[in-house]
Amino acid sequence: MKYVDEFRDGSLAQGIARAIARAADTGRSYSFMEFCGGHTHAISRYGVADFLPPNVRMVHGPGCPVCVLPIGRIDLAIKLALEQGVILCSYGDPLRVPASNGLSLLKAKARGGDVRMVYSASDVLSIARNNPEREVVFFAIGFETTTPPTAMLIKQGTAEELSNLSVLCNHVLTPSAITHILQSPEVREYGTLPLDGFIGPSHVSTVIGSRPYEHFAEEYRKPVVISGFEPLDVMQSILMLIRQVNEGRAEVENEFSRAVTREGNRKAQALVAELFELRRTFEWRGLGEVPYSALKIRQEYAGFDAERRFDLHYVPVADNRACDCGAILRGVRKPVECKLFGTVCTPENPMGSCMVSSEGACAAHYTYGRFKDAEVVAA
């Protein structure tokens, strides 16, 4: 497939692997966090770790939008579907996430809730147009990548005066989550989480640009390389990070220059700023309350805000106490180190957020890398 195969070329991977092996100083170790679930997925699915020397370790970050969505927010969506009788529209991957009372959006659907999977926010527009007598709510989730389409939905809904349309907004912000990790005690004080740099988000950065990361690189002395989601992108970015570390640099570099600029997509940024404002605080599954880390719909568009429209009140729901997701999302622990991993916690029955979506650190390891935990038996 043109423009995709080029970035999945095994022989090029061998070449970069050799360059990484040459560049990596055997006298030290390197720990890099890939923030995005998309990178976690690519690393696991293509076996990128198999190309890295033992002293280069990848730490999975919290950038999986489905994983960090707290149970209480899904409960709100289920409540809308089951108690308010709305048409609840959602992207595909939140549908399976377990919520309170043994429910999920899929199970709510089986109980008679009108839950519909959409591929894009614009699908919601046509559903709202075609069902004028029904309330239609879009369960909006995701980082900066999926926020502009939600903004467009509200904008278009305003233009068409769609009085039956509203949005349950759960959009979250990447930079605040990275700051939160950098300020966590493990990184700042205890030194239990050696973080030498970040693989910066791919799609998120197409929207926000590379500039927002300059602050981390400078303030926390951590190099950032913005990387595409293809496996060769990831490997090239790892090489760039190693070189920065070796040379004592902490800069923002852009490997994904075919799509990301320093300024990002200004039109999308303006649209988001017009429709949304910062929440003072928002709960992230695994990370807890993170200040100024999420968006809500501005007062001027209050009619489209499902939380106001249906007078919804968020009730936090705690994860299983044995679940290590918090530590895994901050990169402090590995999935296999959690007592629940692969025993009671599996993709079929996830106990914590990291097992929920295929981009989560635990699910990615369970699905793609689990065989590496077992003793290899010769044929």
Next chain:
Amino acid sequence: MSAIKSSYIRPLDIHKGRIDLSHGGGGRAMAQLIEELFFAAFANEYLAQGNDGAVLQIPSGAGRMVMTTDAHVVSPLFFPGGDIGCLSVHGTVNDLAVMGARPLWLAASFILEEGFPLADLQRIVASMASAARDAGVIIVTGDTKVVERGKGDGVFITTTGVGVVADGILLSGDRARPGDTILLSGTIGDHGMAIMSKRENLTFDAQIESDTAALHGLVADMLASGADIHVMRDPTRGGLATSLNEIARQSGVGMLLDEACIPLRPVVEAACEFLGFDPLYIANEGKLVAICAPGDAERLLAVMHTNPLGHESAIIGTIHSDPQHFVQMKTRFGGYRNVDWLSGEQLPRIC
């Protein structure tokens, strides 16, 4: 002079008519539907007898019999490359074939939704009849039920098949042994993505067509080759990954696949990429996986290549011993990954 007039029933209005509840009521309307639509298409001596069941003569020297059943609930009913009619024949014929059986007879049950156009039903039934003729199977008995509007999805078809297996042929999911070779008869994901692109109204430059086909001919060629085949399976719902995990568990073995060897059409790959699906988990309706003794693999592959339904066949991996029964894969990129059971339904990813 008799006052009784010769009976006349107005023929079914195939062009404009629709299924109503009387077509499942057991009365004249049902009898008419069965005669004018089903019998006309499936015409054979068993149906003509008009009994509740078919009395079948087992061919002499047939050995053992294989029986299987499969319900078909596909939506949309008509899709590029086929429809629910031919699919309902191919699905059951293939389940018989991969057991090493020669398919002989089918029973077909229809659950029709009130309001369903007779013209569509006739198209479906004609497609079934044609698929059955091509596969050399006879639809010997059947049943029709009608459900109220909103309680069905147009048409559901359940087919049950019976076939015979010659002595000496023993294909079973628990017979894969370490060292064996895994073969695949062609490209993966065509059926599932054909359905998906129609369902979601996605249009690509090249249309994706379902691979729905009856595999008994290919299977017969493979069996006739004399190769020591241990397992055959048609990777339908859940795709190749699911079938291989089933076999690994049944046989208590592990597998190592080579992704670069798994045939995949570029348009299917692109559609999967676009929607965030993994083609390993996408349904096929005209492909089979075979596991054979290592020394026979090349010979078997050559035989498969000579059949039109197997001309893109490939050796895709090997069996090894693994107490965890993992299906592993060397990726095209060069790394290694698990090919795990699908958890739940495959849903599009957001990023």
